[in-house]
Amino acid sequence: MPLGKNTLKLEGKQMDALKIGFIGLGNMGAPMAANLAKAGCVVTGFDTAVSAAEGVTIAASATEAARDADVVITMLPNGDILRRVAADILPAMPQGALLLDCSTVDVESARAVADEAKDGGQLFVDAPVSGGIGGAAGGTLTFMAGGTEQAFAKAQPLFDIMGQKAVHCGDAGAGQAAKICNNMILGATMIATCEAFALADKLGLDRQKMFDVVSTSSGYSWSMNAYCPAPGVGPQSPADNGYTPGFAAELMLKDLGLSQQAAEAVDADTPMGARALELYRQFVEEEAGEGKDFSAMLPRFAKRGRA
Ligand code: NAD
Numbered sequence: 507m508p509l510g511k512n513t514l515k516l517e518g519k520q521m522d523a524l525k526i527g528f529i530g531l532g533n534m535g536a537p538m539a540a541n542l543a544k545a546g547c548v549v550t551g552f553d554t555a556v557s558a559a560e561g562v563t564i565a566a567s568a569t570e571a572a573r574d575a576d577v578v579i580t581m582l583p584n585g586d587i588l589r590r591v592a593a594d595i596l597p598a599m600p601q602g603a604l605l606l607d608c609s610t611v612d613v614e615s616a617r618a619v620a621d622e623a624k625d626g627g628q629l630f631v632d633a634p635v636s637g638g639i640g641g642a643a644g645g646t647l648t649f650m651a652g653g654t655e656q657a658f659a660k661a662q663p664l665f666d667i668m669g670q671k672a673v674h675c676g677d678a679g680a681g682q683a684a685k686i687c688n689n690m691i692l693g694a695t696m697i698a699t700c701e702a703f704a705l706a707d708k709l710g711l712d713r714q715k716m717f718d719v720v721s722t723s724s725g726y727s728w729s730m731n732a733y734c735p736a737p738g739v740g741p742q743s744p745a746d747n748g749y750t751p752g753f754a755a756e757l758m759l760k761d762l763g764l765s766q767q768a769a770e771a772v773d774a775d776t777p778m779g780a781r782a783l784e785l786y787r788q789f790v791e792e793e794a795g796e797g798k799d800f801s802a803m804l805p806r807f808a809k810r811g812r813a
Pocket of ligand 1 (some may be wrong): 529637
């Protein structure tokens with residue numbers, strides 16, 4: 507359980523004395539930074555495109571945002587950008603400061619940045635999130651973290667502010683590994699759920715009846731029970747809102763790409779993940795799926811035949 511925002515301390519310091527640099531103030535980063543500011547942290551932010559976030563002082567560069575920070579949080583699009591930003595800011599960060607990367611990136615980049623931080627005398631935690639933009643705004647994200655015990659302990663009070671749960675998964679890179687394995691399962695089960703609904707339609711089976719059976723039988727999953735892709739069936743989900751994300755199909759495509767990149771690197775056989783990647787690639791790049799929720803695979807399947 508979260509400790510409560512007003513009672514948090516970091517290594518003896520009151521939270522309101524904590525200086526945070528926040529790099530990447532996009533859809534996720536801006537509300538996360540705003541929650542830290544609201545909890546009393548002094549937040550200095552930088553983004554190459556965004557020039558405001560609630561309660562955050564905007565710096566002229568990433569290095570300026572990172573200088574003197576106790577913790578620098580990054581929330582960036584990919585591993586290449588993370589590596590570039592880390593190379594810029596680590597030399598400016600104080601000894602013993604923590605670089606907390608919450609972006610979803612490849613495992614290799616997370617480990618490379620962890621090594622660089624170690625060489626420079628800083629701590630590093632990779633802590634990708636689940637919970638999306640709603641979770642970022644509401645401070646209810648789940649963090650999957652990789653790093654040393656010491657680094658994780660230093661990040662914990664911030665996890666308590668920005669999220670509701672943090673799992674220490676292992677050494678650096680373990681957070682990214684957990685995230686891409688989870689999302690590989692999610693992509694494959696969403697596709698399986700959608701194709702089963704499309705088959706049920708063609709067999710004349712009512713969608714509500716299909717939900718009633720599957721959600722309480724062995725085919726149940728988070729995709730069916732909590733995020734049902736059929737409009738008007740099950741709990742409220744993006745399907746009830748014209749498939750407005752939610753979790754966009756292109757973000758699922760990104761995560762499936764990362765899981766296949768990792769699978770290739772360690773010679774893991776992941777045929778379902780590979781097929782899910784190909785289907786989401788086709789959906790996003792060739793079938794106008796970009797900008798739709800990842801559960802919009804259901805109308806995609808529903809209008810197709812076997813060919
Ligand atoms: P976003 O594109 O809205 O934000 C990324 C921000 O990084 C942008 O504002 C961009 O201008 C900034 N940026 C790019 N290069 C930069 C640089 N060199 N220096 C400073 N800023 C730079 O993306 P987002 O939706 O906020 O996602 C951020 C990360 O979180 C991604 O890795 C994504 O995969 C992950 N994620 C997103 C969601 C979601 O629902 N949006 C959910 C889970 C995880």
